[in-house]
Amino acid sequence: MALHRLRLRxxxxxxxKAIVILFSFLSIVPLLLILFxxxxxxxxxxxxxxxxELPRPxxxxxxxxxxxIVGSLLLxxxxxxxxxxxxxxxxxxxxxxxxxRITYWSGLAVDVLQGTPxxxxxxxxYLWVVVPMGGFSAFAGGIALxxxxxxxxxxxxxxxxxxxxxxxxxxxLALGVPYYRTILRVILPAGVSGIMTGVxxxxxxxxxxxxxxxxxxxxxxxxxxxxxxxxxxxxxxxxNYATSPYPEWHRVAWGASCVLVVFVLxxxxxxxTVIRRWKVQF
Amino acid sequence: xxxxxxxxxxxxxxxxxxxxxxxxxxSIPEFKITVIMGPSGCGKSTLVRCFNRMHEMVPGARIxxxxxxxxxxxxxMEPITVRTRIGMVFQRPNPFPMMTIRDNVIAGYILNxxxxxxxxxxxxxxxxxxxxxxxxxxxxYLHKKGTFLSGGQQQRLCIARALAVKPDVLLxxxxxxxxxxxxxxxxxxxxxxLKNTVTIILVTHNIAQAGRVSDFIAFLxxxxxxEFGPKGRLLTTPKDKRTEEFLTGKFG
Amino acid sequence: xxxxVLSKGKMLSTHPxxxxxxxxxxxxxxxxxxxxxxxxAIFLSxxxxxxxxxxxxxxxxxxxxxxxxxxxxxxVLPFLVGTLLTSFLALLICLPFSLAISIFIGEYFKKGAxxxxxxxxxxxxxxxxxxxxxxxxxxxxVPIVRNFQTKIGIFPYGVGILxxxxxxxxxxxxxxxxxxxxxISLVPSDVKEAAYSLxxxxxxxxxxxxxxxxRSGIVAGILLALGRALGETMAVTMVIGNSNRLPKxxxxxxxxMASVIANEFTEATASLHISSLIEIALxxxxxxxxxxxxxxxIIKKISVEA
Numbered sequence: 128m129a130l131h132r133l134r135l136r137x138x139x140x141x142x143x144k145a146i147v148i149l150f151s152f153l154s155i156v157p158l159l160l161i162l163f164x165x166x167x168x169x170x171x172x173x174x175x176x177x178x179x180e181l182p183r184p185x186x187x188x189x190x191x192x193x194x195x196i197v198g199s200l201l202l203x204x205x206x207x208x209x210x211x212x213x214x215x216x217x218x219x220x221x222x223x224x225x226x227x228r229i230t231y232w233s234g235l236a237v238d239v240l241q242g243t244p245x246x247x248x249x250x251x252x253y254l255w256v257v258v259p260m261g262g263f264s265a266f267a268g269g270i271a272l273x274x275x276x277x278x279x280x281x282x283x284x285x286x287x288x289x290x291x292x293x294x295x296x297x298x299x300l301a302l303g304v305p306y307y308r309t310i311l312r313v314i315l316p317a318g319v320s321g322i323m324t325g326v327x328x329x330x331x332x333x334x335x336x337x338x339x340x341x342x343x344x345x346x347x348x349x350x351x352x353x354x355x356x357x358x359x360x361x362x363x364x365x366x367n368y369a370t371s372p373y374p375e376w377h378r379v380a381w382g383a384s385c386v387l388v389v390f391v392l393x394x395x396x397x398x399x400t401v402i403r404r405w406k407v408q409f
Numbered sequence: 410x411x412x413x414x415x416x417x418x419x420x421x422x423x424x425x426x427x428x429x430x431x432x433x434x435x436s437i438p439e440f441k442i443t444v445i446m447g448p449s450g451c452g453k454s455t456l457v458r459c460f461n462r463m464h465e466m467v468p469g470a471r472i473x474x475x476x477x478x479x480x481x482x483x484x485x486m487e488p489i490t491v492r493t494r495i496g497m498v499f500q501r502p503n504p505f506p507m508m509t510i511r512d513n514v515i516a517g518y519i520l521n522x523x524x525x526x527x528x529x530x531x532x533x534x535x536x537x538x539x540x541x542x543x544x545x546x547x548x549x550y551l552h553k554k555g556t557f558l559s560g561g562q563q564q565r566l567c568i569a570r571a572l573a574v575k576p577d578v579l580l581x582x583x584x585x586x587x588x589x590x591x592x593x594x595x596x597x598x599x600x601x602x603l604k605n606t607v608t609i610i611l612v613t614h615n616i617a618q619a620g621r622v623s624d625f626i627a628f629l630x631x632x633x634x635x636e637f638g639p640k641g642r643l644l645t646t647p648k649d650k651r652t653e654e655f656l657t658g659k660f661g
Numbered sequence: 662x663x664x665x666v667l668s669k670g671k672m673l674s675t676h677p678x679x680x681x682x683x684x685x686x687x688x689x690x691x692x693x694x695x696x697x698x699x700x701x702a703i704f705l706s707x708x709x710x711x712x713x714x715x716x717x718x719x720x721x722x723x724x725x726x727x728x729x730x731x732x733x734x735x736x737v738l739p740f741l742v743g744t745l746l747t748s749f750l751a752l753l754i755c756l757p758f759s760l761a762i763s764i765f766i767g768e769y770f771k772k773g774a775x776x777x778x779x780x781x782x783x784x785x786x787x788x789x790x791x792x793x794x795x796x797x798x799x800x801x802x803v804p805i806v807r808n809f810q811t812k813i814g815i816f817p818y819g820v821g822i823l824x825x826x827x828x829x830x831x832x833x834x835x836x837x838x839x840x841x842x843x844x845i846s847l848v849p850s851d852v853k854e855a856a857y858s859l860x861x862x863x864x865x866x867x868x869x870x871x872x873x874x875x876r877s878g879i880v881a882g883i884l885l886a887l888g889r890a891l892g893e894t895m896a897v898t899m900v901i902g903n904s905n906r907l908p909k910x911x912x913x914x915x916x917x918m919a920s921v922i923a924n925e926f927t928e929a930t931a932s933l934h935i936s937s938l939i940e941i942a943l944x945x946x947x948x949x950x951x952x953x954x955x956x957x958x959i960i961k962k963i964s965v966e967a
Contacts (some may be wrong), residue, residue, distance in 0.1 A: 133487060136522065136764045136862050143864035144769065154838075155782050157831045161789065216692035223689070226733075233693040235954070236700040242953035243703070243884075244892025246919045248940045250926070251703050254710060254939075274699070281696065305678050307685035335790025338894040338919070342806030342927050360793045362895075368898060369796045384793055395788055462859065493860035503851040517859040520869050548788045567855070574859060 135337035150211075165384045172382025181350060182364075185373050194350040198358040200266065202344060203334055205269025207355065210276040211326060218284025218322075219310060234285075241278035248274050249339035257343060265351070265358035268344025272336060276329040283325020287318040303396050323401050331394040335387060360389045414439040414608050415460060415495075415578055416431070420474035422455050422464055423636045426500040429455045431632040432474075437578070437625075439514035442600055444640075447629035448660055456629065461495040462488045490563065493517065499581045502557045502563035504570070511551040513566055514538060517574035522567050531570040540606075541569035541625045542599050561592025568599065572607070579603070581611045585618070597622050616656060620644055628652045696702050704946070711940035713933055722940065728905040728921070730929070735937035737944065739907045743915035746822050747897060748838050748890040751829035752837075752883065758830075759837035759882070767845030768867055787835035795899035798828040803900055815912055820902035823911040828896050835885040837879075844873060844878025844963060885955035888949050894919040914933065 180191030217237075221230050252271035257263055291314055299309040315322075337360075340346075345357040346367060361383055368380035413436035422430035429452045435445050445453045458464035459472055462483060464546055476483040483491050503512045514534045518525055525533070534551065538544040543565040546559070555566055564584060571579055581600070585593040599620055600609055613619055620640070627637045628649075636649045647653045654660065714722065718735060725736025761782060770776040806827075807819030848871050856866045872879070902914020903924055916924070918941050929935045 132522070136489070136865070137487065140862035142863040143867070147761045147764050147769065150758050151765040151779060152881070154758045154762055154786075154834055155779075158782060158786050158789075158800070161793065164797055164801060165793065213692050213695065216689045217696055220689035220693040229690070229693055229697070236696045238953055238957050239950045240696065240700055240703075242949050244889050244894065244919055244945050244949055246892070246894045246922050247703075247946050250922070250939060250942045251706060253926075254706050277696070277699075296872050305682055305684045307678075315794070331788060335792065337790070337792045338923060341923055345927075362790060365796055366791050366895065366899075369792075369799060378752070380796065384796055387790060388793060391788055391790065392785065393784065408606065461858065463854070466857065473728070489860045489862055491860075492858055496859040499851060499854065499858075501851060503855040505852060505855065505870065507876075516856070520856055520859060520861045520865050570855075570859070645672075 142271045162388070165381065166387055168378075168381035169383075169385030172378055173385060176327070178386075179380055182194060182247035182348060182379065185375070186363040188375065190237040190379065192361070192364060192379065192386070193358045195383065196386070197350060197352070199334060199345070199360040199362075201265050201352070201354070201358055202340070202360055204274055205266060205308070206276055206333055207326070208269075208270035208273075210273040210329075211280055212359075214277050214280030214325075215284050215315075218281045219288065219315075221281065221285040222224060237278045237281050240274070241282070243292070244338075245275060245336055246338040249342055252339060252343045253330065260355065262355075263343060263345035265344055265354045265356065268340045268358065268360070269354075271339035271343045272333040275333050275336065275339065278321075278326050279296050279329035279332065283328070284318070285324050287321025288314060290321070290330055291317050320402055320404075324398055327398045327401065329395055331391050331398075333392075335362055335391055339365050412439050413437060413491045414479060415610075416477040417459075418475040418477070420456070420459060420476060421472070422452070422459050423471040423473075424467065425469040428460065429632050430491050433634045434532055435627060435634055435637065435661050437608065437610060440604055440606075441624040442604050442611060442622055443625045443627065444613060444623035445627050445629060446613055446616065446619045446655075448655065451616055451629045452632040453614075453629050454582055457497075457582060457610060457612055460578070461497055461580060463497070489521075493521075494576050495573050495580060495641045496574060496576035497580045497582065497586045498564070498567050498571055501587050502560060502567050504558075504566050506554065506556060508554070509552050510542050510547050510555045510558075510566065513555055514569050514573050516570055537569040537573040540572050542595065542602075542604065543569055559592070560588050561595055562587060564592070565599070568596070572603075576607060576610045578610060581609065583614070584624060586613075586615075593618075606621045628655065631656070707939060707943040707946055711943050712935060714936035714940040718937075722937075728908045729933065730925070730934050732895075733931060733933050735933070737918070737937075737941055739905055740916050740918045740921050741940065743822065743901065743908055744891060744919070746915070746919040747810040747825045747829055747901065747917055748887060748912070750826035750911070752820070752887055753832060754826065754830035754835060755834045755886065756883070758834050759841060759886070761836040762834070763841035763845050763879075764867060767842045768871065770847060783838055783960050786831070787839075790892060791832065791895040794832055795896035796797075797834050798824065798896060798900045802827060806834045810912060818902060818912065818914055820900050821912050821914045822901065825897045825901040825917070826911075828900060829890055829893060829924050832896060833886040833890050834895060836889050840882030840885060840960070841875070841879045844875040845884075847878075848874045850883050851876075877959050881956045881959040882965070884952055884959070888952040888956065891952070892919060892945060894923050898923045905938060 176189065177191040178196065179193050180189070181194055182192065183190030217233065224230050248271050252267050252274070256267035256270050260267065275349060295317060296309055296314060299313045300306065340360055340363050344360060344363065346363045347357045347359045351358050365380045365383050365387065368376035415437040416433045417433050420430060420433045421428060435458065437549070445456060447453050451577050455464055460476055460483070465472060472484070478494060505516055508516060514518060514537050515525065515530050535544060538547065543562060548563060555563060560567065572617050585596055588596070597618065600611065602611060611622065623640045625638065626640050626643045628635045628643070630651050636643060636647060636652045643652065644656065647656060714735065718725070722735065722737055724738055725734070726738040727734050727736050728739055762779060766776045766779055801823055803819040806824045807817040810817040810819070819849070852868055852870060852874065856870045897917050898920035901916060901920055903920070904914040904915060905921070906918060908915035922938050922941055926938050929938060
């Protein structure tokens with residue numbers, strides 16, 4: 128077989144590899160730019176006052192984001208309280224009853240729920256909580272975020288428990304331990320790292336969400352601990368301030384972005400150590 | 410002595426620090442079937458992969474020494490050129506599942522971007538499939554994907570594919586170990602016909618197969634070339650004690 | 662122990678733990694069921710509240726390009742176009758990058774520091790909240806686009822379909838990349854070896870053997886990235902320009918289905934306005950649902966074959 132265009136093919140081979148490497152590293156550029164800008168613009172705002180003071184009205188210097196931080200925390204807790212137990216319970220059912228019809232449809236529902244746009248979830252929480260309650264509230268925001276956390280926790284639980292070898296369950300059952308205790312005292316603890324990962328990932332995800340809060344938690348210029356009133360959150364504050372015409376507010380938004388990004392990235396790193404430290408080897 | 414088409418000179422091969430092929434000097438005669446025989450793990454697969462420069466694709470692999478294909482050092486040539494002149498048939502049949510049978514045969518041209526006109530490619534497909542004794546069985550199914558073929562038929566398809574690029578040497582790496590006895594004898598008969606047009610090097614640990622098909626046998630043990638000679642002489646009166654022990658089944 | 666434990670641990674009715682066992686089984690069953698109920702309830706809520714708008718406009722909702730709260734005429738066409746334009750343009754832009762990453766990690770550098778680094782970076786990209794992307798795009802991308810528009814002589818909006826597509830494409834890179842990477846690294850080595858033994862270069866093996874083999878997985882990755890792009894709200898809302906008119910080109914401002922809801926829902930008072938917005942939400946819900954189901958179905962088929 129005549130080997131024509133040999134030089135061309137060899138150059139194409141080298142060129143292709145170079146392009147693949149180039150484009151791969153170009154993809155990192157936006158991440159670096161974003162982190163750079165946020166830290167550069169936001170770091171100046173960060174101070175102790177920034178964390179403990181309330182935002183000042185337009186025109187006044189200083190102020191902080193304490194209400195947004197507290198609000199974000201409240202929302203995540205309200206979201207997690209129902210969704211973590213429910214998600215884990217559903218995950219247990221799905222991993223233990225693989226052949227059941229309910230498992231099939233529930234798994235499908237989980238996938239669909241996970242892919243549902245967050246703004247749609249916001250509307251649902253509006254219809255289900257805000258309207259009956261007659262107003263915006265932290266509770267509504269928490270429900271919206273909880274619905275978003277649910278599928279991620281179910282999946283993490285199901286996948287983690289499915290990886291645990293059946294011999295562990297058999298050993299426990301063979302000792303005369305009832306099934307429900309086997310799951311709760313043997314299987315679940317063995318899967319703790321995977322489930323924790325799911326909880327952390329979903330927390331990081333909903334902590335940064337804005338859209339579902341636009342018409343549920345709504346935002347609040349003041350500190351609020353009352354769950355039936357509107358509450359602020361970091362992403363909401365960033366949205367309001369970034370889209371405002373006031374440079375002073377932009378500065379606060381950069382600072383808040385800095386806090387949010389650091390929080391999310393820290394959670395990501397914590398997640399990695401959790402996986403490594405707590406992972407049970409089989 | 411027949412002319413040697415492939416010659417190795419102090420060939421050594423390593424995986425990281427582990428030396429798998431130790432100073433092999435071998436002359437492969439042209440248009441004959443040379444069997445490289447030995448127990449599992451003796452380095453025979455690695456040896457032939459040094460011929461078509463596939464060994465170096467493994468991370469951590471290293472080669473020293475020389476391999477000459479018709480007086481040219483294979484390690485001074487472009488690897489992709491070497492592989493079109495020294496072809497390979499693998500232990501498990503590996504036709505391309507996304508291609509039709511026809512395209513599988515001329516895959517060597519398609520993948521390398523060589524455009525053939527319709528009549529030329531038809532000729533190559535027919536000739537290669539006939540050389541691989543597969544033409545009659547698949548000539549009406551050339552446009553189907555080869556997944557319905559049996560293991561033996563798939564392996565003959567791979568042989569046709571390797572033959573289509575008209576190599577000088579064809580390496581067979583334990584080609585029948587995944588096949589049933591009927592398919593095995595089919596392919597052994599095939600090799601006897603093929604050696605008239607292409608030099609065949611067959612790797613096997615099966616002494617009976619070596620006895621059936623070979624003209625020359627090289628016995629490899631723990632990476633060393635223990636003995637090399639014509640089949641008749643090596644199998645009946647081996648010169649080395651290790652060869653004799655292998656042949657009498659003292660180790661496998 | 663006086664407990665007889667059967668296959669699923671169903672105990673004899675004489676044991677005191679029987680109630681706990683039954684409660685446990687019931688709880689996990691109801692939890693799994695609850696998810697189905699939740700999804701159905703979401704669909705029904707959206708549907709019921711869309712009824713006024715469905716009754717008022719019917720099918721013309723999808724073809725009318727007028728969205729005017731003042732005269733109470735609502736048509737979704739401008740936002741359909743806005744969503745489709747931004748999503749497909751974003752996909753187009755992100756494809757070379759996602760493919761490059763997946764080939765980099767799936768083929769060239771399967772192990773090692775370089776590949777872990779890129780994997781980590783890709784995961785971090787996916788973890789950044791969309792409001793941060795939007796904020797950054799608003800202050801960095803928009804001025805750049807504005808300068809560019811001034812240079813080539815068109816109205817320097819800065820915001821618009823193109824800007825929204827650009828930031829959207831960055832956001833969906835990790836989604837397409839991670840699935841493509843999985844399937845590419847799962848291509849069996851004996852098929853690749855066969856191609857190498859015929860004298861192919863690495864590039865030829867990748868483009869003519871690996872990628873075709875991994876084709877369905879790559880499609881699934883694209884579909885899931887598309888699903889993400891369609892539903893993305895905040896980053897798009899901040900830079901798409903908030904215009905309810907049908908966008909004329911890539912530099913026009915516009916609105917996507919998600920961004921018009923974000924912009925108008927809190928101020929909408931007329932019930933028809935609200936109902937129309939909810940109908941848009943219903944549409945978003947159904948479209949993303951179909952895309953996700955198809956994408957997940959393809960992935961399931963591939964994992965079974967593997």
